[in-house]
Amino acid sequence: MKTQDLNAQMIEWRHALHQIPELELDVSKTAAYVADLLEGFGLEVHRNVGETGVVGILTRGNGPGCIGLRAELDALPITEATGFDYASTHAGKMHACGHDGHMTMLLGAAKYLSEHGQFNGRVAFVFQPDEEFGTGAATMIRDGLFDTLPMDEVYAIHNLPGMPSGHFATRTGPITASESLFEIEITGQGGHAALPHMGVDVITVGSQIVNALQTIVSRKLDPAQNGVVSVTEFVTDGRRNVLPGKATLSGDARALTPATNAATRAAMEQIVQGIATAHGVTATVQYDTIFEPTINASAPVRAVENAARNVTKHVDGDCPAKLFSEDFAHMANAVPAAFILMGNGTEAHHARPLHSDDYDFNDAGLVPGSSFWVELVEQQLPIQSNH
Ligand SMILES: [Zn+2]
Ligand SMILES: [Zn+2]
Incomplete structure (x- = not known):
């Protein structure tokens, strides 16, 4: 997998982010952590898009295509009970939905693509605040997320406890409720x-x-x-x-x-x-x-299936829809989109339901998740070698 060499680095970022959970639109420490890293990779970074959202743009060549990849900056008002040495240092707040892992997978992909990316066009790394209470995506869109930076497609991954680690699943049509x-x-x-x-x-x-x-x-x-x-x-x-x-x-x-x-x-x-x-x-x-329900468009779903098969043979392109809800619905209403589930594992903390006080994002997903993002970008923004 392409981002294998970044594994130790990503685990370090994930644990650092896990220790500073913040809520709703009030995620300035987390946003600064992410934005500083993206700047360090040489991306064009826009801070405070929709209050505390961050957008990092990576450009290669002169291709007209632009795809958006989304992660979430926010955590939950839960007191962590994992006992891990990298547990939350913010009393009463916890990354109990794995958004620390989602951010890290995007950061890993951004670093890899900035150094080795074989693509032609633009990638927008979108980090939204307040997914949990459902205002962050709309706030970023109102602040011009898709106006100043038109995107052809937008994608998001969410981990799914109880599904084997690194397996991918998605579907065309409604995927969350x-x-x-x-x-x-x-x-x-x-x-x-x-x-x-x-x-x-x-x-x-x-x-x-x-x-x-x-x-x-x-x-x-x-x-x-x-x-x-x-x-x-x-x-x-x-x-x-x-x-x-x-x-x-x-x-x-x-x-x-x-x-x-x-x-x-x-x-x-x-x-x-x-x-x-x-x-x-x-x-x-x-x-x-x-x-609102998140509705996946068929072309992005097919793109996800193809890209994910470069990472694992465990790709389900027609999984059952989930009855949980996702703020990504607003982005999927604006731009053709695919919301993707990635297994968080079947044992212990990794199989605990999202929002449990002993839930833990599985670090084993960081390499497959970020490698999938790299494959998707290189597939969707191809270099036309014969022109
Ligand atoms: Zn959640
Ligand atoms: Zn979540």
Whole structure:
């Protein structure tokens, strides 16, 4: 693999980044670490694109093509429990999603391509803030990410715990889900626990709503279109001997297409209003879609399959879609894109779910991941030797 010689260097960068996790758009230490390295490799570096985002541009020859490769700068508000000697030094913050590894793979590719790259055109190394809360990609796009630097295609890798290390998987069409947060407020008439007929008990009404919401996925969505509706909170103002007059149901809904998300929202509104009317209470539904589905375009997916086969024979070009969400959806809406999953391993910390306090990015993925980026760039921006 092309970046094998950078393995020790990349492990050092990854562990350094792991020790300084930062949150949301407030990632200036991490951004400076990345930008300084890119400058050291001789790239043209743009800082503060979309508040704290960084873009490094590497140019070879005069080819008109430009491809974007994305990594994430941000971490999570989690207290690390790995006990590693390179554990987080920022209390209550942790790289528990492997973004430290994603950044390092891009840095490795940038260093290799700056020294040995066989390509003709431009590569944009895009480091976005706030992937986890979903504002970073949009912030960079609003700040002109694709206007000042038009890209033909854009790509991103995310590690996947439980899949063997260094295996690649992707698919054409939806690959990650939309995420919508909902809040249903029910207002009835509370009162004495022994006199239920004098009011309208919102626990009884709310329970019916919770049960009926389970029919959205099982009975209202096309079975071929995946969705999830989870009620995660049921809060009332009742006491042990006082029937509540107000209840709030909150939760999270996922869908793989905008149409399924819209159908989920419409079904929720209909169920809530129907049950509320039947019991003579009022109810409101607030439904906010905070992540859109990431939709992979077919040509970039084929490019990924071809490039990945130079790194490993374990390439799945038609993997199942994932019901987690990705801020990369905004970039994939703007430019033909592919979001790629890379196995993080099947043992111990490497198989723990993303966002666990004992999750760890597998350093064994650094060479395959960065070598894949190199192969992709050289394949997509070829040197035309016979012209
Ligand atoms: Zn995450
Ligand atoms: Zn992530």
